[in-house]
Amino acid sequence: MTTYIIRRLLLLPLIxxxxxxxxxxxxxxxxxxxxxxxxxxxxxxxxxxxxxxQILMKQYGLTDPFPVRYGKWVKNLLKGDLGWSVVGKEPVxxxxxxxxxxxxxxxxxxxxxxxxxxxWLGVTAAVHHNSFIDQFIRIFALIGWSLPxxxxxxxxxxxxxxxxxxxxxxxxxxxxxxxxxxxxxxxYTHLLTIDALLNGRIDxxxxxxxxxIGPVIAISWLWWANLLRITRSSMLEVLRKDYVRTARSKGxxxxxxINKHARKNALIPVVTTAGQMVIGLLTGVVIVEMxxxxxxxxxxxxxxxxxxxxxxxxGVLLFTSLLLIIGNLxxxxxxxxxxxxxxxx
Amino acid sequence: xxxxxxxxxxxxxxxxxxxxxxxxxIKAVNGVSFExxxxxxxxxxxxxxxxxxVTALSTIRLLDENGWIEEGKIQYKDNDxxxxxxxxxRKIRGKEISMIFQEPMTALNPVFTIGDQIIESLELHxxxxxxxxxxxxxxxxxxxxxxxxxRRIDQYPxxxxxxxxxxxxxxxxxxxxxxxLIADEPTTALDVTIQAQILELMKDLQKEFQMSIIFITHDxxxxxxxxxxxxxxxxxxxxxxxxxxxIFKKPRHPYTWGLMNSIxxxxxxxxxxxxxxxxVPNPLxxxxxxxxxxxxxxxxxxxxEENPNLEEIEENHxxxxxHIDRMLREMHKVKEGER
Numbered sequence: 008m009t010t011y012i013i014r015r016l017l018l019l020p021l022i023x024x025x026x027x028x029x030x031x032x033x034x035x036x037x038x039x040x041x042x043x044x045x046x047x048x049x050x051x052x053x054x055x056x057x058x059x060x061q062i063l064m065k066q067y068g069l070t071d072p073f074p075v076r077y078g079k080w081v082k083n084l085l086k087g088d089l090g091w092s093v094v095g096k097e098p099v100x101x102x103x104x105x106x107x108x109x110x111x112x113x114x115x116x117x118x119x120x121x122x123x124x125x126x127w128l129g130v131t132a133a134v135h136h137n138s139f140i141d142q143f144i145r146i147f148a149l150i151g152w153s154l155p156x157x158x159x160x161x162x163x164x165x166x167x168x169x170x171x172x173x174x175x176x177x178x179x180x181x182x183x184x185x186x187x188x189x190x191x192x193x194x195y196t197h198l199l200t201i202d203a204l205l206n207g208r209i210d211x212x213x214x215x216x217x218x219x220i221g222p223v224i225a226i227s228w229l230w231w232a233n234l235l236r237i238t239r240s241s242m243l244e245v246l247r248k249d250y251v252r253t254a255r256s257k258g259x260x261x262x263x264x265i266n267k268h269a270r271k272n273a274l275i276p277v278v279t280t281a282g283q284m285v286i287g288l289l290t291g292v293v294i295v296e297m298x299x300x301x302x303x304x305x306x307x308x309x310x311x312x313x314x315x316x317x318x319x320x321x322g323v324l325l326f327t328s329l330l331l332i333i334g335n336l337x338x339x340x341x342x343x344x345x346x347x348x349x350x351x352x
Numbered sequence: 353x354x355x356x357x358x359x360x361x362x363x364x365x366x367x368x369x370x371x372x373x374x375x376x377x378i379k380a381v382n383g384v385s386f387e388x389x390x391x392x393x394x395x396x397x398x399x400x401x402x403x404x405x406v407t408a409l410s411t412i413r414l415l416d417e418n419g420w421i422e423e424g425k426i427q428y429k430d431n432d433x434x435x436x437x438x439x440x441x442r443k444i445r446g447k448e449i450s451m452i453f454q455e456p457m458t459a460l461n462p463v464f465t466i467g468d469q470i471i472e473s474l475e476l477h478x479x480x481x482x483x484x485x486x487x488x489x490x491x492x493x494x495x496x497x498x499x500x501x502x503r504r505i506d507q508y509p510x511x512x513x514x515x516x517x518x519x520x521x522x523x524x525x526x527x528x529x530x531x532x533l534i535a536d537e538p539t540t541a542l543d544v545t546i547q548a549q550i551l552e553l554m555k556d557l558q559k560e561f562q563m564s565i566i567f568i569t570h571d572x573x574x575x576x577x578x579x580x581x582x583x584x585x586x587x588x589x590x591x592x593x594x595x596x597x598x599i600f601k602k603p604r605h606p607y608t609w610g611l612m613n614s615i616x617x618x619x620x621x622x623x624x625x626x627x628x629x630x631x632v633p634n635p636l637x638x639x640x641x642x643x644x645x646x647x648x649x650x651x652x653x654x655x656x657e658e659n660p661n662l663e664e665i666e667e668n669h670x671x672x673x674x675h676i677d678r679m680l681r682e683m684h685k686v687k688e689g690e691r
Contacts (some may be wrong), residue, residue: 093457136417247416249458257473257524258446261438271463348462348507 011343011350017334026328027084034321039069041317046090084292089325090318094311099322102307107326108197109178110296110303114288115198117223121230122281126274128231128237133273134265136243144235151232160225160298167221174221176299183214218301225295230284237280242273275346282338289334290327353668360387361450361531361564362411362429367424369406369415369588376476380406380419383586387531393558393565395579395596397572397611401632403588408534411566412445428532444553447477450525454537456517466493466520467505470527488532492523495560497553515546522553525562534560536568537589551577572611574599584608587643588635590662594669605647606679642674650675650682 034042043052043060052060064070068079083089087100095102132205133146167174170275179187179199186192186208187199195205200219223286245251246269255261293305300306304323311319341351369381382404388394396404409415411426413433428431430442436444453459461469467489474485486505491500496519509517518538524535535554539547550575556563567578575582576596583593584607590604603609610628630647639645646653654674662672671677 129544151467222414249453249455250461251454253451253459253521254461256445256451258442259472259477268464269462272461346463347465347689348510 015339019332019336020248022332023329026332027325028077030321030324030328031080034063036316037317039064040266041315042069043067043315044093044315045060052299065125066158071217072079073084084325086156087195089322092295092311092322093316094307094314099189099318101324102319103304103322106171106302106304109301110289110292110305112198112200112303113219113222113226113292113296113303115201116286117226117230117288118285119221119276121227121234121284124227125234126238126277127229129277130242130270130273131264132235133242133246136246137349142335144239148232148235151228152236154228156225156229157294158297159228160222161294163221163225165226174217174224176213176218176221176301178218178302179211180214180218183211186211222292222295222299222301225298226288232278234280234284238273241276242269245269248272271345275342278341279338282341283335286331288332290330358608359387361390361429363387363425363427364385364407364411365427365514367407367417367426368422369403369410370422371416371616373418373474379422379590380635381410382426382546383405384583384585384588384590386583386593388564388566390564391532391558392580393567393578395457395567395569395575395582396585397454397569397575398581398585399570399632400633400663402585404585406588407585408451408566408568410450411532411534413441414424414445414451414587425473432591434461443477446473446530447528448524448530449532450528451534451536452518452521452525456514456521457509458518459521462509466512466517470505470520470524471682473527489523492527493520496520496523496557498523499512499547514542515550515627518546518550522550522590524558526557526563529561530563532564533564533599534566534579535567537570539565539574540569540571547574554578572600584611585597587632587638589643589646589672590670592670593662598669602669602677604665604669604676605673606650606675607644609679609683610649642672646652650678 029080040060043064046061052063055063061070068076089099089103091097092099092102095105128144128147132141135141149345163174163177168176178184187202192206192208193202195202199215200212203209203215246265248269250272251264251269254264259268290304292303293309295301296303296305297309304327308320308323310316311323356593362541364387365385367381367384368379371378371380376656384403384407386394386396389604396407398404408618410421410424411433413421415421421434421437424434428449431440431444439503446577459467467486470525471485471491474480475482478485480488486586490501490505493504498504498516504516504520507646509520512520522538533554536667538554539550542550544602555578557563565578567575579596581593581595582599583590584599584605585591588647592599592603592608596603599608600612603612605629628647633639633643633646639656641652641657641659642655643659644650645651648655650673653673658674660672662670662673665671665676
């Protein structure tokens with residue numbers, strides 16, 4: 008187990024190097040003039056002559072050969088310099104650091120209801136295979152699976168904000184935002200709900216929560232569908248296994264047979280999907296963040312893309328790749344925790 | 353051995369088991385009856401699809417969800433098994449009647465240690481605490497011949513060899529001192545040398561635990577080794593039943609005789625092994641009359657039209673065949689030929 012993790016950790020820098028190479032190569036497809044905009048505000052050179060622009064490019068090393076530019080870029084990366092974000096009006100790294108907590112917070116609130124309910128529905132459907140409950144859950148999954156997220160997100164907004172007035176878009180109400188931005192409000196974790204509680208502001212906590220429930224509903228259906236389908240099929244397969252019959256032959260109550268003997272085996276493939284979901288939640292709930300006008304990594308990436316802010320796009324790409332690599336490592340480790348055949352094999 | 357004065361432990365009467373499949377309802381077991389007496393080993397012999405496993409699983413109502421007992425009576429001691437509640441049934445499963453299965457790899461749960469799986473039974477049925485149960489589990493593992501049980505108890509099934517896994521399975525099945533052990537082809541998946549060891553172990557443990565065994569197999573060699581009595585099944589019916597010596601010396605059903613001829617014997621110089629022609633038909637379209645008629649050497653029109661009853665042809669020897677006389681003549685001829 009330990010050697011397995013060490014082996015994976017040793018591979019990590021190599022993979023990250025590969026990622027930087029790909030991200031950098033992709034950015035080079037843009038051509039030198041576009042690249043200049045990652046260093047200099049395009050307005051400053053819009054009226055410059057061709058020669059001045061060439062000088063400017065030379066100044067930023069854009070005329071150097073590829074390996075030299077890549078080397079410089081990596082060197083800057085190591086110093087934490089990812090360029091200037093036009094959209095964020097701050098360095099890219101700062102822009103990422105400032106927006107990521109909002110995405111984390113949304114992911115945290117979405118995670119538990121999605122995994123809990125998704126697995127529960129999947130197990131229930133499998134245990135009541137082909138019954139009315141099963142059919143109902145399957146239809147529920149089918150709709151969630153087929154409904155495009157931008158449609159569903161807008162429907163949620165329509166029903167719960169415009170219709171019922173419960174869950175407004177945005178991160179906070181204006182009054183709450185003013186308090187949060189003020190000097191007296193201390194940011195311990197940068198997660199709004201938690202900071203609100205730590206500051207003893209229950210009213211702000213409720214306000215932040217109210218703003219987060221809508222997006223959570225909008226994200227959940229698709230992932231419920233995803234998780235419950237995997238859980239259901241995996242559970243159905245496991246329920247036919249000999250060891251489930253063995254467990255019954257021992258006289259164990261059906262509850263123990265299902266929740267202990269069957270479920271632990273059935274969850275092994277579910278871990279992958281759940282892990283991918285966590286990564287997906289952290290790296291880009293782009294559409295939901297856009298529809299609900301929330302600050303976060305997803306909406307940042309979308310705005311950057313709209314405004315051709317290359318430095319920001321590269322930054323997001325690099326950052327999400329890193330998350331993906333680390334996330335996959337965690338998935339593999341949790342595999343080993345659940346399945347002794349991997350752990351000891 | 354067989355003592356008819358004693359009360360049977362388990363009595364199955366006129367058992368009918370059906371399964372619902374996409375192609376229709378399969379009548380897997382049709383009117384099987386047998387009795388199991390304390391301390392004896394009863395073999396249920398037949399090819400795959402003969403209904404032998406389903407018959408055994410029915411005794412503790414362990415059928416898959418698409419199967420059900422259509423008709424019949426199952427009596428275990430004073431319990432009418434078919435009318436027990438699920439809770440009452442669970443007190444019999446694993447405690448009074450326990451099972452071991454064909455594939456020790458798939459029958460043990462891969463994500464729990466063998467210790468956990470044995471201890472679970474002990475805690476459930478014998479109200480032991482964790483420490484007592486662990487001590488008892490180590491004892492059991494030692495008893496079934498697993499070396500270093502203190503270390504093995506914390507291992508997972510995939511860390512054990514096939515033979516060791518089956519030993520662990522046996523330890524689990526015997527953990528609560530059952531009166532009946534149902535062994536469903538327990539040695540089929542094992543190497544021949546390991547088979548012999550496991551059979552030997554089961555015989556020893558039977559004496560020690562004083563239990564009855566229902567031994568399900570297609571292997572007559574194993575039957576000769578293990579059983580006191582045997583019932584031969586074909587197409588969901590019993591075609592012949594007798595004590596083991598009678599079955600081997602005086603088979604009175606063409607199917608049983610055919611099975612015997614498929615066993616290679618070193619004491620006879622045979623040019624080739626006779627085998628029963630054809631395969632077991634799809635249970636959805638068995639012949640109308642005798643189920644064996646389309647593969648039987650002696651079959652005529654009567655066999656195709658009408659299924660014979662299971663008759664007691666001599667004391668405690670039952671057979672289901674119209675043409676026992678013709679079969680006897682043929683057997684005689686074969687014997688003459690051998691001389």
